[in-house]
Amino acid sequence: MTLEYELKKTFCEQESEKYIEYLCEKRTKQEVYAAIEKLALLHLIIKNCEDVIYAANTPEFDDPLN
Numbered sequence: 001m002t003l004e005y006e007l008k009k010t011f012c013e014q015e016s017e018k019y020i021e022y023l024c025e026k027r028t029k030q031e032v033y034a035a036i037e038k039l040a041l042l043h044l045i046i047k048n049c050e051d052v053i054y055a056a057n058t059p060e061f062d063d064p065l066n
Contacts, residue, residue, distance in 0.1 A: 002056045009049035016042045
């Protein structure tokens with residue numbers, strides 16, 4: 001299961017880099033706002049993937065909160 005999230009995370013990181021490169025060129029305000037929204041969404045997805053991967057790799061009795 002974590003492999004799926006690792007691949008999804010890698011894909012989103014690559015897409016994020018593409019949007020950053022996209023923003024380096026001259027764009028209209030509307031294009032910039034749309035790209036920033038997409039970047040924010042990608043970073044939320046990346047964070048979610050990291051959380052799922054962390055939870056899947058934490059031993060049952062090694063959780064510091066329990």
